[in-house]
Amino acid sequence: MKMLLRYFIKAQWKKIVLLIFFQFIATFSQFYGIFIVGKLLNLTLKGIDLEFLGYYEIIMIVATIVTILAMSAVFYFAVNIASSTGYDIRKRLFHVYANAPIEKVHQFKATGLMSRTTRGMYTMRNFIFNVLGFLSLIPFVFLVLYLDINYMSSSLGYVYLILMAMILVFVYMILRYACDNYFALKRTFASINFLFRQGALLIDNIRLNNKQQYEKKEFQDAIETSYATSLDYSK
Numbered sequence: 001m002k003m004l005l006r007y008f009i010k011a012q013w014k015k016i017v018l019l020i021f022f023q024f025i026a027t028f029s030q031f032y033g034i035f036i037v038g039k040l041l042n043l044t045l046k047g048i049d050l051e052f053l054g055y056y057e058i059i060m061i062v063a064t065i066v067t068i069l070a071m072s073a074v075f076y077f078a079v080n081i082a083s084s085t086g087y088d089i090r091k092r093l094f095h096v097y098a099n100a101p102i103e104k105v106h107q108f109k110a111t112g113l114m115s116r117t118t119r120g121m122y123t124m125r126n127f128i129f130n131v132l133g134f135l136s137l138i139p140f141v142f143l144v145l146y147l148d149i150n151y152m153s154s155s156l157g158y159v160y161l162i163l164m165a166m167i168l169v170f171v172y173m174i175l176r177y178a179c180d181n182y183f184a185l186k187r188t189f190a191s192i193n194f195l196f197r198q199g200a201l202l203i204d205n206i207r208l209n210n211k212q213q214y215e216k217k218e219f220q221d222a223i224e225t226s227y228a229t230s231l232d233y234s235k
Contacts, residue, residue, distance in 0.1 A: 011084075012081050012084065012085065015077050015080060015084075016077075016081065018073075018077055019073075019074055019077040019081065022070045022071075022073040022074045022077065023070070023074050025066065025070040026066075026067050026070035026071045026074055027143075029063045029064075029066040029067040029070065030063075030067050032063050033060055033063035033064055033067065036056050036059055036060040036063060037060065039056055040056050040057065040060070142164050146160055146161065146164070
C-alpha cells in the first residue's frame with residue numbers, strides 16, 4: 001500500500017488532482033439537486049405559482065447534467081490512472097527482467113512471469129480503479145453532510161467530526177488490509193495455478209510415455225514376427 005501511495009503522489013498527482021476536482025463537483029451537484037427536489041416539494045405543498053417553480057426545475061436539470069458530466073470525468077480519470085499504473089509497473093518489471101543476468105533469467109518460471117506481466121497487471125488495474133472510485137467519493141460526502149449538520153447544530157457538527165475521524169481510521173485499516181491480502185491472495189492463486197499446470201503436464205507426460213512404450217512393444221513384436229516368418233520361408 002505504501003508503494004502504491006508513493007507512486008500515485010510521484011507519478012499520478014496531476015490526474016489525481018483533476019479526479020478530486022471533478023469528484024467534488026459531482027458530489028456537490030448531487031446534494032444540491034437533492035436540496036432542490038426537497039425545495040420543489042415544499043413549494044408545491046405551499047401552492048407557489050408555477051412560474052417560480054419553473055426556476056427551480058431549471059436549476060435541478062442543470063445540476064443533473066453537471067453531475068452526469070462530472071461523474072463521467074471521474075470515471076475517465078480513474079480508469080486512466082489505473083491503466084497507466086498497471087502498464088507502468090509492467091514496463092518496470094520488463095526492464096528488470098531484461099537487465100537481469102542470464103543465470104537469474106533461467107530461474108524465472110514461465111507461468112509466473114506471464115501471470116505477473118499480463119494477467120496480474122490487469123487485475124491490479126481493476127483493483128486500483130475500484131479503490132479510486134469509492135475512495136475519492138468519501139471525503140466530499142463527509143464534507144457536505146458536515147456542512148448540513150453543522151448548519152442545524154454546531155454540537156452535532158462536533159460529534160459528527162469525531163465519528164468521521166473514527167470511520168476514516170477504520171477505512172484506512174480496511175484499505176490497508178485489502179491491499180496487503182489481495183495481492184498475497186493473487187500470489188497464492190498463481191502458485192496453485194502453477195502447481196496445477198505442473199501436475200497436468202506430468203500426467204500428460206506419463207500418458208505419452210506409456211503410449212510410446214506400448215507402441216514400442218507392438219513395433220518390437222511386429223519385427224520379431226516378421227523375422228520369424230522370413231526365417232520360416234527361407235527354410
